[in-house]
Amino acid sequence: SQQGEEDPQALSIQEGENATMNCSYKTSINNLQWYRQNSGRGLVHLILIRSNEREKHSGRLRVTLDTSKKSSSLLITASRAADTASYFCATDASGTYKYIFGTGTRLKVLA
């Protein structure tokens, strides 16, 4: 079953704008991760946030985690055309080795 659900499903913005994607999940977790997928390619790990962390930054990426609401958000600041891709959140249900992925957000950044 799907653990995570991202919204929006699709997002189209202008270059230079910020992009925010949200992820909700169902069970308790050890950590939550965000991945990026360019069309027809494998996934690339972007950032991992532990369950005891609330916010994490990496370059133009900012991730927040609210375990009480079982939700996370990914913010990409000053977006570029090269950021066009699908973005997925993944969670590891506590006590398992499984990564469960959400349905993804397709981001399109217009030059």
Add this chain to the structure above:
Amino acid sequence: SQTIHQWPATLVQPVGSPLSLECTVEGTSNPNLYWYRQAAGRGLQLLFYSVGIGQISSEVPQNLSASRPQDRQFILSSKKLLLSDSGFYLCAWSVTGPTFEAFFGQGTRLTVV
């Protein structure tokens, strides 16, 4: 450094034919290994994962099976492919631990005709 190899990149197979997709990892020992399937424009569905040689956990009952004959080799198989087996198959590995990321292969685009 660790690398993951997945092949072939694309595959077109007739209905009823067998399937064998291979994934190997280099530069690490005793990795956790995963097979995912992605339908067009959709999220990733976990098919199988393995925490050790010969240890396979199946997530979804289906026409596929997985095997791990060696520590760093993970094989996805089918005896008879169905049209519904078409999709993008991704292999991934991770190390065991409380915080870990998964590293993905480049995927295999399977089209069953």
